[in-house]
Amino acid sequence: MARREHQRIVTWLPPLSPSFVLLGLFVVGPILWCFYAAFTNTAMSGVAARNPRFVGLENFANIVSGTDVGASLWLTVLFVLGSAVVGQNGLGMLLAVFMQRRGRLLRGVVSSIVVAAWVLPEVVAAFAVYAFLNSQGTLNEVLSALGLGQQNWLYTAPMFAIILANVWRGTAFSMLVYQAALSEVPGDLTEAAEVDGAGPVSRFWHVVLPTIRRTVVTNLMLITLQTIGLFGLIYVLTAGGPDNKTRTLPLLMYEQAFKFGQIGYGTAIALVLLVLGAAFSMVYIRSLRAEV
Amino acid sequence: MRPRVVVNLVLAFVALLFLAPLLWLVTASFDANGGLSTRPPTRFTLSNFDAVLTWDVGGRPLVNGLLLSGGAALITVVVAVLAAYPLSRYQLRFRRPFLYSVLFTTGLPITAIMVPVYGLFVRLNLIDSLAGTTVFMAATALPMAIWMSKNFMDGIPVSLEEAAWVDGASPMQALRRIVLPLMLPGLAVVAIFNFISAWGNFFVPFVLLLDPAKQPASVNVFLFFGEHGGVAYGQLAAYSILYTTPVIALYLVVSRALGGGFTMAGAVKA
Numbered sequence: 001m002a003r004r005e006h007q008r009i010v011t012w013l014p015p016l017s018p019s020f021v022l023l024g025l026f027v028v029g030p031i032l033w034c035f036y037a038a039f040t041n042t043a044m045s046g047v048a049a050r051n052p053r054f055v056g057l058e059n060f061a062n063i064v065s066g067t068d069v070g071a072s073l074w075l076t077v078l079f080v081l082g083s084a085v086v087g088q089n090g091l092g093m094l095l096a097v098f099m100q101r102r103g104r105l106l107r108g109v110v111s112s113i114v115v116a117a118w119v120l121p122e123v124v125a126a127f128a129v130y131a132f133l134n135s136q137g138t139l140n141e142v143l144s145a146l147g148l149g150q151q152n153w154l155y156t157a158p159m160f161a162i163i164l165a166n167v168w169r170g171t172a173f174s175m176l177v178y179q180a181a182l183s184e185v186p187g188d189l190t191e192a193a194e195v196d197g198a199g200p201v202s203r204f205w206h207v208v209l210p211t212i213r214r215t216v217v218t219n220l221m222l223i224t225l226q227t228i229g230l231f232g233l234i235y236v237l238t239a240g241g242p243d244n245k246t247r248t249l250p251l252l253m254y255e256q257a258f259k260f261g262q263i264g265y266g267t268a269i270a271l272v273l274l275v276l277g278a279a280f281s282m283v284y285i286r287s288l289r290a291e292v
Numbered sequence: 293m294r295p296r297v298v299v300n301l302v303l304a305f306v307a308l309l310f311l312a313p314l315l316w317l318v319t320a321s322f323d324a325n326g327g328l329s330t331r332p333p334t335r336f337t338l339s340n341f342d343a344v345l346t347w348d349v350g351g352r353p354l355v356n357g358l359l360l361s362g363g364a365a366l367i368t369v370v371v372a373v374l375a376a377y378p379l380s381r382y383q384l385r386f387r388r389p390f391l392y393s394v395l396f397t398t399g400l401p402i403t404a405i406m407v408p409v410y411g412l413f414v415r416l417n418l419i420d421s422l423a424g425t426t427v428f429m430a431a432t433a434l435p436m437a438i439w440m441s442k443n444f445m446d447g448i449p450v451s452l453e454e455a456a457w458v459d460g461a462s463p464m465q466a467l468r469r470i471v472l473p474l475m476l477p478g479l480a481v482v483a484i485f486n487f488i489s490a491w492g493n494f495f496v497p498f499v500l501l502l503d504p505a506k507q508p509a510s511v512n513v514f515l516f517f518g519e520h521g522g523v524a525y526g527q528l529a530a531y532s533i534l535y536t537t538p539v540i541a542l543y544l545v546v547s548r549a550l551g552g553g554f555t556m557a558g559a560v561k562a
Contacts, residue, residue: 012378019375026431030408121492128313229401232494273404281399
């Protein structure tokens, strides 16, 4: 190619500079500031707002000694495992597999309904689930029609409620990813296994799953990353309550930094979130590199 | 064929479960006595839509949302295309590390940087600035947009530009006259994709825009829920539908344009 020789700075810097400025100011800058502020006592107002003091590892000592962050971290892990890894990933895979070789009509109808929940804006999705799980909501109406007990799910089982909400909202992504992956599994592979007498379950386990395993890893990383930082859905449904039972890391960070004005401590929590995200993001890039 | 029956039943059951919360939005919005459960309207009415179609509720927040999401999508696409050109066409020493950093950034939870960004906005006096929030949202969408634009541009043969270079066109002229028209469909997808995610973004405007007059629908509909949600469920549902319709329409456009294959597999497979 003609332009593959060494490039002078005047040719590549001007078109790249808007990106450098925007990413530097609004993405890289704030990330670096996290590393600085997490070691200070910066506050929203008062003396500590004007003259933040360097406090070393105090914020992190508070994180380790206190129970807040530990509890929130555990809730975040539960939420990610339950709603993303098991819920969205499992249900998405099940739907994709079950919809193979179904009629066009059935496939179209089921996909459209599942995708519709995904296309809704976050807040609207939260309203829909709020109404569904409320004590006067649809779920209780159905349960009472079946002669089963009713309850206010958002209070009695808040973690279950937000997991259900995120499964409902996010399954479409995994389903679409797996539909695409399954359509690329060579038909002769599964046919050969069928001739050898393998049933549908063993065909899936021994032939299909190994073929698409890289897609599974990539999908798991992507939905984990999308779920770790989830704020709006949980905030609208439970606001972290009742009794902090759904206060995942983003909600704790919001509460400490913006409600209590503890910017330094809130940033230390944000840093925990960032490091978690960075770790999963590394695995994600690895999984892509293996594929390219 | 029993397994087939079981599979169909499972699919129908899951579809029904997914449909139930969605249906409530529709039934409650047309019901004069709309409650929290899904049922055919006892008294059909359009008054819920009428009640939320005021400038303060269904007007200004939607316009703000349009400015915010449209502006962010536009900035993102323009800046991403400019960046994609040297990344796709030139042999640069930092190309691979830069691209991997960009890809790495797409995975980071933006939620986590909102505390420092709030501090930055206070210092730059940008709190309650629609323009500032728009540019910030554009910046956070950039990594994915650069990645996608670069991949689209890689798909366009360089030989077409070489002809233009021979005729004395500068790289930027070649980009505008030859490359851009060819990647227009791809760019439209990137723009719509960004618009949809900005339109639905709650946390960023919730933190950066405190003045109700500046807030987009994503935040305003939540405040409406806090103020009237306890009583006026029909109006809440009607407002939600007004706010959701543009996104559904855009999604249909994109999925049509890509022949139903809008699976985001491109993003996943990179």
